[in-house]
Amino acid sequence: MNVTSSDVILLAHATFGVLGTLSALWVFVEALNVRDENAGRIQKAALLVAVCMVVAGILGGYWYIHFYSGDKAAILKGPWPFAHNVFMETKEHLFFLTLILSFYLPIAAWRKSYSNSSTRKMVLCVSMLIVLSGLAMEGFGAIVNHGAQVAFKASARGTR
Amino acid sequence: MNGDPPKLGRTSAAFALSAAITILFNTVVACAKDAYGPLKALMASPSGSDWTTQGLADVILFFLLGAALSKTSLPEKCTPKSLTYFLAVAVMVAGVGLFVWYVLY
Numbered sequence: 001m002n003v004t005s006s007d008v009i010l011l012a013h014a015t016f017g018v019l020g021t022l023s024a025l026w027v028f029v030e031a032l033n034v035r036d037e038n039a040g041r042i043q044k045a046a047l048l049v050a051v052c053m054v055v056a057g058i059l060g061g062y063w064y065i066h067f068y069s070g071d072k073a074a075i076l077k078g079p080w081p082f083a084h085n086v087f088m089e090t091k092e093h094l095f096f097l098t099l100i101l102s103f104y105l106p107i108a109a110w111r112k113s114y115s116n117s118s119t120r121k122m123v124l125c126v127s128m129l130i131v132l133s134g135l136a137m138e139g140f141g142a143i144v145n146h147g148a149q150v151a152f153k154a155s156a157r158g159t160r
Numbered sequence: 161m162n163g164d165p166p167k168l169g170r171t172s173a174a175f176a177l178s179a180a181i182t183i184l185f186n187t188v189v190a191c192a193k194d195a196y197g198p199l200k201a202l203m204a205s206p207s208g209s210d211w212t213t214q215g216l217a218d219v220i221l222f223f224l225l226g227a228a229l230s231k232t233s234l235p236e237k238c239t240p241k242s243l244t245y246f247l248a249v250a251v252m253v254a255g256v257g258l259f260v261w262y263v264l265y
């Protein structure tokens with residue numbers, strides 16, 4: 001078994017992205033049933049969203065800058081060039097939307113949302129936007145991964 | 161009886177506005193640097209990668225604009241409903257806009 005640092009960083013990036021998305025879903029569900037007892041939990045989960053998304057961003061950014069160039073060249077020469085041209089390009093810029101929302105979520109959740117319906121609605125809205133954009137990025141990541149796989153398969157067939 | 165909805169709070173409202181503006185700014189910069197090569201090269205010079213520079217610019221803009229807006233009365237003039245809609249629409253326009261841009265570009 002040969003696990004490279006590139007593999008570890010890429011898988012950790014995806015894992016933290018999923019954890020951030022799940023934490024945002026946790027905030028959403030808690031906010032749906034907000035009351036005095038779970039107000040503190042909402043704030044902690046909102047902070048967890050921000051931490052997970054920052055870590056996912058740092059790991060993903062490091063991988064993108066240091067390891068992606070080989071895969072990118074293969075994808076562009078392969079049968080699915082749109083995996084980079086459309087999905088990776090969108091993903092790398094869409095991430096900043098999720099990151100900004102993740103920074104804002106703990107700020108929005110800092111006020112006691114059980115006593116303020118406007119705060120509760122804002123927390124519900126922001127956490128759901130993070131869930132949807134997080135899921136979109138996971139899907140885009142899968143398409144990029146498949147784009148690389150079909151490119152390497154096509155390349156292997158060509159060299160046989 | 162007061163029928164007005166409860167306020168978001170000055171800081172929360174200011175950073176909601178800042179988030180929406182930063183998200184739209186991010187999409188405009190992403191499209192502009194692809195359409196205009198010298199901008200991409202300029203953005204790559206401070207950090208070695210235009211993507212890194214864009215991310216840092218977004219984060220700095222979000223916190224500085226949020227802090228600046230929280231010192232003004234502008235966030236308090238916006239209703240919580242309008243701020244929530246503005247943020248949601250900004251995210252949808254920016255997200256769909258990015259995807260459409262890269263499909264067409």
